[in-house]
Amino acid sequence: MGLSIFDLFKIGIGPSSSHTVGPMVAANRFLDELHKNQLFKQTHRIKADLYGSLAMTGEGHATDVAVLLGLLGEHPDRVNPDKVPEYVAFIKAHDQLKLGGVRDIPFYFDTDLQFHFGNSLPSHPNGMSLTALDAEGHTLYKNQYYSVGGGFVLNEQEASSSQSTSHQAAPIPYPFENGQDLLDHGNNSGLSIAELVLENEKYLGRSQDIPKDLMAIWQVMDECIQRGCAQTGKLPGGLDVERRASEMYKRLVNKPPEQRDDLESMDWVSLFALAVNEENAAGGRVVTAPTNGAAGVIPAVLAYYARFIPGSSDKGIQIFLATAAAIGMLYKKNASISAAEVGCQGEIGVACSMAAGALCAVFGGTNEQIENAAEIGMEHNLGLTCDPVGGLVQVPCIERNTMGAVKAINAARLALQGTGQHRVSLDNVIETMRQTGLDMQDKYKETATGGLAVNVVMC
Template sequence: MLSIRYLYNIGYGPSSSHTMGPGNAAKILKEKYPNLDKVHVILYNSLALTGKGHLTHDAIMDVFKPIEVEFEHQIDLKKHANTLIFKGYFNDEFIFEEEVKSIGGGQIVFGNIEEKAPHIYPHQTFNEIKNYCKKKQISLYDYVIEVEGIEIVDYLKIVWETMKHSVENGLKAEGVLPGPLKVIRKAKTLINKKLKNEPDEVKENRLVSAYAFAVSEENAAGGIVVTAPTCGACGVVPAVLYYMHQKHKFIDENRIIKALAIAGLFGNLIKHNASISGAVAGCQAEVGSACSMAAAAHATLFNLSIDQVEYAAEIAMEHHLGLTCDPINGFVQIPCIERNAVAALRAIDACGLAYFLSDSRKISFDMVIQTMYQTGLDMHTGYKETSEGGLAKQYEYFKDDNCW
């Protein structure tokens, strides 16, 4: 498995491949060539067709501002689906040309040579990791540090700061999200809509949902988020961690970092042994995986045993099996934003069940990962990030029929 650095990517939403990757490429080139006054960008294939809806242009322009940016769109099937060519100028003099491929998860490749990241984890399944940890009498966090090195802590601190900012920025924002759906941002309403004599369970539901909405709305608006494990599911883990950090004084930054490390380990296992792509396995691979990561993180915050952490992650994934990816109009808004909130609440519930019932479980985390993956492979393509089935299709039918 790769380092969890490749799971937690920081950049522009709403798409890790269409927005975050191009934005990261622009940032690298701006730093590499600081003396520019104009940039010409050619978007190819998938980026040319769907880049506008995924705010590709906005992310690139935001990085280069106040530099003038021109765009061109081309189809060339010999090139990678998400290819960009950047051309830089100063005083009308040509400075550079760089070709970039956005290969998914916010990762980018310059030129034609793909440098493959090293697989640093010696174990490939959770059962192998669990047995290793129990034999050495170390925790899952100790295992991550043993493999990644202590320097991963500094990176996870940056991840946590970014997650906090995305929550806090989203809670303050108002208005309508980009796109034809005209979805109104709701996080600020949720955080402020306190009920008189509000019961604790209602307050928890409202606050966790508000935090998930905040991050997911920031993502939909093209803000800076962390893939956890994807842009479309980026609100789940931050919502759970932020809520617990606010609620409990004993949950300090050190506990949060440990929880992020363990969440990353579980996300890595899903990514390595199955998929975290909605295009491959539906939303169960995105929001389901995020819920599983958040449940493992929540269990870690409360120092539960390895078996309890595993069970929490397994429950979270098991009850997302079969979840389709059917975003209306292709925008990461409906039903994606609400799903992040529901999954955050489900992660907390999964941890509660695991605390009481881990000694009676029959399903392992490895088993549920493989079940999710096979379910995704069996799923009709119309229910996997194409907007050709499910809610996306029915929305168009009911809208045209004026049925609401």
């Protein structure tokens, strides 16, 4: 099937789509494969091995916890974040795991889940393997999985064949592989980018009520903003980062009229992004947009539209999300949305590009102006590294979302000042991002071995 809007926007928990959501999905798939091969009842023990970036920053990204949740049968979109500490504490205290939520098996946290620091599997930096053993310790079944960004997961067979179910041909009316295809379809049909993608969505079978499900995505985003604005205290992980959104919210709400200025809306945009990514860092419920590390950019810009733009509407919100998804699909198809593969340009950069094009669309931009806005959003994020301090999705990740959101608004407004004609195409900049990611040293790609991660003292 082709890529869906609901592939780009998935409900999950923090702090990372590739390091938390993806490994949970991989463990879910492993359980499904055990059932399919009629090996579930024979499984007496599970061993999990994490490689590459999943090992280097896995503890800070709660990858170990995510694997356990997946083996328990919990799913990213349904797990209760408040229950997660309780689940993990039970496993550690009793050396026991309820496989698939139905069968108790031994699980020794220190030996059955291993971080292989410095070692990578061949197909992607975010690699892991899961092994099922029988009562005698013999291997019943083993598979490798790759978390390729945004919660997308390939098993070894899919990775080896360079195919996934998401990329196989689908009978959609407006198939596209690049930005020029989208512009050509628009010119030939008279449809906007959002209308093209929404027409395709009708054929993908992912939703029985597309407008309703799009509004549900926005509701989760908006609720995340509200939670983030209410919570206080320090974020988990040992960096002792204080939540700032709550105090910032109080200051903005209580600001005297005489102190308000024309740029105050940008303070609110920064607040919205800050609130979402503090929630993400705390393991709360967020929407991958297109990843968890960049989950604050699109909600912040969409909240700006919904709260500050006269005439904003539910229809506009749906157009925003559909347009953003179309742009995200181009990066997913032709480059990467994984910071472990291409650095943070693949997360904040892509989210900024998606948000810029989407805001341009709801401001009435033409397809050409939308494409221009998306191009501007990425062009000025090229080379952005991923260097999380302590392997946590906190510093510089939280503030980086605020910068991506404000930059997206600027990109949209800049594109609207032009005709849509410009020298660098979106396809050019996507290919440049891909090449830049290939050239980037691994220490700047979510390994916490370069940049701020080694120049900021953890204490």
